[in-house]
Amino acid sequence: MIQFEHVSKSYGRSAILHDLSFTVPDGQFLVLIGPSGCGKTTTMKMINRLLEPDGGRVLIDGKDIADMNPVELRRHIGYVIQQIGLFPNMTVEQNICVVPKLLKYSKEQSAEIARNLLELVNLPYDQYAKKYPSELSGGQQQRIGVLRALAASPPVVLMDEPFGALDPMTRETLQDEVKKLQKQLHKTIVFVTHDMGEALRLADTILFMNGGKIEQMAPPEEMLERPASDLVRSFLGKHTVSESAPIRAEDFMRKNPYKVSKDRGVLECAEMMARSGVDTLLVTDENDRYLGVLPIRNIRLYGRTVDSIVPLITKEVHTIHAEDDARETMEYLVTSQDNYVVVLNSDETIAGIITKNSMARVVADTLWGEAQG
Amino acid sequence: MSAFFDAYGALLGRSILIHLGYVLASVSIGLVCGVILGILLSRLPPKWSAFLLPVLSIFQTIPGIVFLGLLFLALGMIPATVLIALCVYATFPILKNTYTGLSQVENRYLEAARGCGMSPMQILVRVELPLALPSIIGGLRMSTVYTVSWTVLASMIGLGGLGDFIYQGISSNNNLLIVAGAIPAALMAVVLGAILDWLQKKATPGREAVS
Ligand SMILES: Nc1ncnc2c1ncn2[C@@H]1O[C@H](COP(=O)(O)OP(=O)(O)O)[C@@H](O)[C@H]1O
Ligand SMILES: [Mg+2]
Numbered sequence: 392m393i394q395f396e397h398v399s400k401s402y403g404r405s406a407i408l409h410d411l412s413f414t415v416p417d418g419q420f421l422v423l424i425g426p427s428g429c430g431k432t433t434t435m436k437m438i439n440r441l442l443e444p445d446g447g448r449v450l451i452d453g454k455d456i457a458d459m460n461p462v463e464l465r466r467h468i469g470y471v472i473q474q475i476g477l478f479p480n481m482t483v484e485q486n487i488c489v490v491p492k493l494l495k496y497s498k499e500q501s502a503e504i505a506r507n508l509l510e511l512v513n514l515p516y517d518q519y520a521k522k523y524p525s526e527l528s529g530g531q532q533q534r535i536g537v538l539r540a541l542a543a544s545p546p547v548v549l550m551d552e553p554f555g556a557l558d559p560m561t562r563e564t565l566q567d568e569v570k571k572l573q574k575q576l577h578k579t580i581v582f583v584t585h586d587m588g589e590a591l592r593l594a595d596t597i598l599f600m601n602g603g604k605i606e607q608m609a610p611p612e613e614m615l616e617r618p619a620s621d622l623v624r625s626f627l628g629k630h631t632v633s634e635s636a637p638i639r640a641e642d643f644m645r646k647n648p649y650k651v652s653k654d655r656g657v658l659e660c661a662e663m664m665a666r667s668g669v670d671t672l673l674v675t676d677e678n679d680r681y682l683g684v685l686p687i688r689n690i691r692l693y694g695r696t697v698d699s700i701v702p703l704i705t706k707e708v709h710t711i712h713a714e715d716d717a718r719e720t721m722e723y724l725v726t727s728q729d730n731y732v733v734v735l736n737s738d739e740t741i742a743g744i745i746t747k748n749s750m751a752r753v754v755a756d757t758l759w760g761e762a763q764g
Numbered sequence: 765m766s767a768f769f770d771a772y773g774a775l776l777g778r779s780i781l782i783h784l785g786y787v788l789a790s791v792s793i794g795l796v797c798g799v800i801l802g803i804l805l806s807r808l809p810p811k812w813s814a815f816l817l818p819v820l821s822i823f824q825t826i827p828g829i830v831f832l833g834l835l836f837l838a839l840g841m842i843p844a845t846v847l848i849a850l851c852v853y854a855t856f857p858i859l860k861n862t863y864t865g866l867s868q869v870e871n872r873y874l875e876a877a878r879g880c881g882m883s884p885m886q887i888l889v890r891v892e893l894p895l896a897l898p899s900i901i902g903g904l905r906m907s908t909v910y911t912v913s914w915t916v917l918a919s920m921i922g923l924g925g926l927g928d929f930i931y932q933g934i935s936s937n938n939n940l941l942i943v944a945g946a947i948p949a950a951l952m953a954v955v956l957g958a959i960l961d962w963l964q965k966k967a968t969p970g971r972e973a974v975s
Binding site for chain 1: 870873875876877878880881882886891894895897968969970971
């Protein structure tokens with residue numbers, strides 16, 4: 392249990408936090424949200440004493456953390472930062488095992504931990520343990536960042552906008568994984584974000600901050616039903632709309648997927664994927680019409696043998712049209728192995744992409760919308 | 765040619781070894797001093813280092829001969845004088861690169877390290893120094909290559925080394941002697957540099973080499 396008791400903090404003359412009091416029960420997923428600069432990071436960093444309050448106290452399990460050794464304290468609190476911060480001089484396994492090593496776990500024990508955790512996020516140990524962070528995509532790196540925070544089984548994990556820099560598709564996957572891990576491992580998680588969609592999806596309780604004060608603290612459903620102020624309402628924005636039934640595909644596809652023209656080089660495409668952390672690019676012809684997709688697997692397998700990406704393109708992905716009925720798509724995504732379908736405009740140019748995750752979110756929004764109306 | 769080697773071969777071999785000995789000794793000492801001073805300098809508030817680093821750079825540009833002359837006056841014409849001068853000059857590039865390497869470690873790594881529960885010493889040893897290593901080895905390389913040529917100074921007071929050949933060659937107008945001293949010295953610089961380049965690659969797996 393984490394308790395803030397009348398915590399305040401100033402930098403010079405400007406007060407950043409004002410008399411902040413709240414409690415996070417064990418096993419709860421608390422999301423801190425609010426406008427930029429409202430004090431979310433400052434609040435979070437007080438929990439592992441990267442910052443000290445000027446007034447008030449922070450207690451963990453009833454004990455004032457000011458009385459604990461900060462270095463020791465941090466070894467028992469997981470910490471994930473937005474800029475990932477995997478140590479580039481260490482392998483994936485060494486990164487994951489930083490805290491176990493600090494706590495003097497045996498080598499075998501550490502290796503076991505790394506193996507189990509990697510398994511948990513579907514990164515096979517034998518394939519990934521000895522890689523360096525620079526060899527991973529952004530999404531994979533942040534997965535490892537999360538595992539590093541979990542390695543020594545801390546009861547409390549802090550995450551400061553951990554997925555802010557990732558592309559939407561990877562972000563949603565990681566959100567699902569984190570939520571799953573939290574349920575599985577019964578962690579108390581304090582999670583900072585400025586994305587209300589993310590907060591609604593993850594939180595047991597949302598703590599909405601503004602100007603260093605609590606604007607509203609409530610479970611997602613309650614916040615959706617009774618936003619405490621116009622500011623909260625504006626943050627909830629589109630998530631409160633209650634019209635039901637987004638029926639056409641274009642209503643819930645993701646626009647602006649990563650796409651390339653077919654005359655781009657293999658290397659260029661590989662770099663683009665690495666940069667944006669995706670494993671597939673959509674490919675268009677000279678008239679911007681959809682040709683197929685370019686999976687990274689094909690680049691890995693055959694990329695060295697060809698000059699152009701054309702022979703690497705596959706058409707095996709399901710496509711639908713923007714104005715099509717969405718129910719078929721849902722049906723298809725639920726029953727097939729595919730993770731996404733490509734949405735095309737009537738002139739065969741690319742309109743967007745629908746993933747399992749984006750679908751689930753719309754369904755959830757619709758349900759909430761109905762519950763509210 | 766073979767007559768030359770008959771006459772000078774043994775001496776040349778000995779000179780190369782002596783030369784190498786001076787280089788290794790002074791660079792090793794320079795490495796220890798440079799890294800320690802670089803770490804200390806990086807722990808000072810930025811205001812201090814902003815002042816100290818330029819001062820050190822000016823010191824470094826004092827010509828070796830002048831510095832050596834001053835040391836002679838202070839200490840006398842003894843081997844220690846030359847060694848001290850060589851060590852001091854070997855220290856500079858390493859000191860500077862250690863400092864730059866450490867100050868370029870991105871804040872996110874420091875924050876992650878603190879957040880993981882590393883003590884300041886653990887952060888230094890496990891994160892900062894490994895990340896600064898390419899830069900430190902870059903400094904070591906510079907220092908080694910320079911020291912190979914500065915060591916020629918050692919011969920000025922008859923301490924041996926390849927400079928002997930060069931000075932003798934100049935004073936007796938014997939080009940062969942000059943070449944016999946210069947080529948091994950040049951090769952030594954190239955070979956040591958290559959070894960350090962290789963070391964730099966080995967020391968930084970998973971990262972781009974920085975020099
Ligand atoms: N080291 C600092 N010195 C002065 N002001 C700071 C410092 N760190 C943060 N602040 C200020 O404190 C406020 C809250 O910062 P922060 O907690 O990082 O906000 P958030 O994470 O909600 O965006 C901001 O207005 C920021 O400018
Ligand atoms: Mg912040």
